[in-house]
Amino acid sequence: MGTPLRHLPHGAAGTGIGAGGTQGCPYRGRGSWLGAAGGILQEGVESSRRQLLIEAFVSAGRVDNITMVMGLHPQYLSSFWKTQYLLLRMDGPLPYHKRHYIAIMAAARHQCSYLVGLHMGEFLQVGGNPAWLQGLHCAPQKLRNLNEINKLLAHRPWLITKEHIEALLKTGEHSWSLAELVQALVLLTHYHSLASFVFGCGINPEAEQDGGHGARPPSPHGDSSPASEDSMGCSGGKDALQEVEALMERMKLLQESQQEEEGVTQEEMATRFELEKTESLLVAPSDLADHSLQSSVLCFVEDPEFGYKDFTRRGEQAPPTFRAQDYTWEDHGYSLINRLYPDVGQLLDEKFQVVYNLTYNTIAMHCGVDTSMLRRAIWNYVHCVFGIRYDDYDYGEVNQLLERSLKIYIKTVACYPEKTTKRMYAQFWRHFKHSEKVHINLLLLEARMQAALLYALRAVTRYMT
Numbered sequence: 001m002g003t004p005l006r007h008l009p010h011g012a013a014g015t016g017i018g019a020g021g022t023q024g025c026p027y028r029g030r031g032s033w034l035g036a037a038g039g040i041l042q043e044g045v046e047s048s049r050r051q052l053l054i055e056a057f058v059s060a061g062r063v064d065n066i067t068m069v070m071g072l073h074p075q076y077l078s079s080f081w082k083t084q085y086l087l088l089r090m091d092g093p094l095p096y097h098k099r100h101y102i103a104i105m106a107a108a109r110h111q112c113s114y115l116v117g118l119h120m121g122e123f124l125q126v127g128g129n130p131a132w133l134q135g136l137h138c139a140p141q142k143l144r145n146l147n148e149i150n151k152l153l154a155h156r157p158w159l160i161t162k163e164h165i166e167a168l169l170k171t172g173e174h175s176w177s178l179a180e181l182v183q184a185l186v187l188l189t190h191y192h193s194l195a196s197f198v199f200g201c202g203i204n205p206e207a208e209q210d211g212g213h214g215a216r217p218p219s220p221h222g223d224s225s226p227a228s229e230d231s232m233g234c235s236g237g238k239d240a241l242q243e244v245e246a247l248m249e250r251m252k253l254l255q256e257s258q259q260e261e262e263g264v265t266q267e268e269m270a271t272r273f274e275l276e277k278t279e280s281l282l283v284a285p286s287d288l289a290d291h292s293l294q295s296s297v298l299c300f301v302e303d304p305e306f307g308y309k310d311f312t313r314r315g316e317q318a319p320p321t322f323r324a325q326d327y328t329w330e331d332h333g334y335s336l337i338n339r340l341y342p343d344v345g346q347l348l349d350e351k352f353q354v355v356y357n358l359t360y361n362t363i364a365m366h367c368g369v370d371t372s373m374l375r376r377a378i379w380n381y382v383h384c385v386f387g388i389r390y391d392d393y394d395y396g397e398v399n400q401l402l403e404r405s406l407k408i409y410i411k412t413v414a415c416y417p418e419k420t421t422k423r424m425y426a427q428f429w430r431h432f433k434h435s436e437k438v439h440i441n442l443l444l445l446e447a448r449m450q451a452a453l454l455y456a457l458r459a460v461t462r463y464m465t
Helices: 047-060 065-070 074-089 096-109 113-125 130-134 147-155 162-169 178-200 233-260 266-282 329-340 344-357 372-385 396-401 404-415 422-427 434-464
Strands: none
Touching: 047 074, 065 074, 065 178, 065 434, 074 096, 074 178, 074 344, 096 113, 096 147, 096 178, 113 130, 113 178, 147 162, 147 178, 147 434, 162 178, 162 434, 178 329, 178 344, 178 404, 178 434, 233 372, 233 396, 329 344, 329 434, 344 434, 372 396, 372 404, 372 434, 404 422, 404 434
8 A cells, every 4th residue: 555654664564453462451440441540560561561651650750541551552652752752842943831732722622631631730830821721812822823723633634725824824923933833733633633542542530630530430450352341241252253253354355355356447446435435424423422511621622613524525515635645744744844843753753653563463362463454444544534545555445344333433533532432442343452452542543643744734835835
């Protein structure tokens, strides 16, 4: 496929989605649907995960629930940390307090009180003006001017044009420099996507954060599968087991057909993408979470009714499909970011690669499995619902590999994460381990971030040329 990464390491293709490297989670409690509350590290936790969690505690004096859940995949957590540390704490165009305020604005678009609360605290710690926390109307005009692009990036990034960039950069008292704006765009997409991860894994605030533990039901202590916890009964367990075997069989058949096929025409590839894009309109959850906006979050949101709208709706003029080959991360986005905001392009690139190639060669109870096509299908489906098409990818694979319940979950977490429910999390891949479901959420986080960044950076490039 037209890979979204700059350079795949040798041997990266022959890998599987994989579960975490250890059998037990390093924590107990109610911090997420996985049981990721900040507990005591258990004996037997693999050394890399232990070391990362110790480093987190030493640097911040605490280990938050996001870190605990991401800690199921230490290689990714390490890459994520480096990027977030650079964005928030290293030299850059924006003052530190404004970076945290932008994080608050981004998280508030998805009603993510966990991240809003976290960064309100960080904002005050770095000397931010407490009055700004009364709401967006109390922030400086320069930050308030970000509202429109924040709204579009969060919900409908395909609507961003060079005019939006121009409006922010035009000379005047409240204008942005290009370097400042690029850092702001990266921060916004980072926190929109992180909100998806928080809701996708059901992560709750730590006990010391306002509101304490959420009202999620108690979660499992180990890295078992949701199927084994739900006490589905004999028939339910058998059904879940059959789902795994059916997926393994479909993957095997796809691999065989790829070896035998002469190749599909470009016209057929385009048709299959349009079909998948149209079918994605019908993928809607039946049990959306009732997530009423809290006043502490609502004060940072203007136009709260504005949300994701299907890329193509019947009877409406569809925006043109974004052909990935016309504006790629590897040829365009990466170099633009590195030019205007040094080092962050390299770290983002590494993070995209790590998650795309992350594997333990397992699927549920099967080992030694090549599931590169499964990870590719998940990544490309996220890009599809945001209107991005890879010319050389056969979107027929998406339909064969991703069951309907998984498509519903992916679309909800990527497009309107605040509506995710625990039932959606439990419904797909019922025999897969929690660490495998966290892996899917990491893929969603990064695919979503890259999709939004591509739209934003394309607009910046068009403004510059």
